[in-house]
Amino acid sequence: MTPDRIALLLSTFAFLAAVVPALRALQTGDWRRGMAQKLTMALGFVFQTGAIYLRGQVVGQCPMKSVSDILVFIAWSVVLLYFLVGTTYRVSLLGMFTAPLVAAMHGLAFALPGAFPDYAAKPKIDAWVELHAALALVAYAAFALACVTGVMYLLQERFLKRHLIGGLFYQLPPIQGLAKAIQRQVLLGLILLSASLAITFKLDTPITNPKLIFAWGVWGLYAVMGFIAWRHALSPRQTAWLAAVGFVIPFISLWLVT
Known part of the structure; x- marks a missing residue:
């Protein structure tokens, strides 16, 4: 196994391990363990960054061409x-939702047929092309x-409707705050994707x-x-459903255009 994949595997284990402190906190009600999860997530991020850097050295460019590399x-x-x-x-709780998603994306990247293929040699790297791709991702x-x-x-709303007031409920941010956060994250994504698409005009990319x-x-x-x-x-609630289900479309588009 190459060094970049070893680093990615270590990163995957770190993100899986980051879920453990949150699960223990759910059982005990003691959320002071959150720092342990944050540190584990940070360790996973370090390995993750190292994996992308090493992969870039192998392919001689920013690794954003294959589906496996894009997922990572x-x-x-x-x-x-x-x-x-x-x-x-609440950092611990957000991490409890984020860490499994990241680990699953790593696992899918490893499991895809022909994962992490070699790239064709590039005579010259266009910084604008790389910036366009990076901003989109x-x-x-x-x-x-x-x-x-x-x-x-949706989880917070379910707890409220069923009057399930417990340890996890108290760790979730206020439901109004979550609704606003969805709007901000969608806006951030739109700004970044708009900047990425604006670069295509400079590159004279064919509209076809x-x-x-798909972008x-x-x-x-x-x-x-x-x-x-x-x-x-x-x-x-409907906006939350849109945000949760809507990500399926950009996720699937990775296979359609790569």
Whole structure:
């Protein structure tokens, strides 16, 4: 096994281990263990960053061409955004939802047929092309985090309706805060994806390019979602469902255009 895959495997184990402190806290009601999970997530992020760097050295460019590499890059971006917005939420609980998602994306990246293939040699690397791709994938990570937050909202609402007031309920952020967080994450993703698509005009990318068509489709989906949320045309619960289920479309598009 190559060094980059060893680092990615260690990262996967770290993210799986990060769930354990949160599960113990659920059993005991003692959420002071959250720092242990945060440190474990940080260790996983370090291994994850190392894996992407080593993979980049192997292929001689930023590893964002195969589905396996794209999954890893999005997972890395999800963790980065998790740390950036962690102060907005109860970090332990957000990590409990985020860590399994990241580990699952790593596992899928390993399991795909022909995972982590070699790249064709590139005579010259265009920084604008790399920036365009990176911004698009970080935008997808923001949409993934909106999906996670949507699941948290639906879980909180379920507890409220069934009067299940317990340890997990008290650790969830206020339901109004989760609704606003979904809107902010969708907006962040839209801004990043808009910047990525704006670069394509500089690159003179043909409008018939399949990747560009699907990217604009994803942009349109989340633009509508953001507009609906801004106009309060749907209930927060329906918006949470849209955020949770809507991520299926950009996720599937990775296979369709790669």
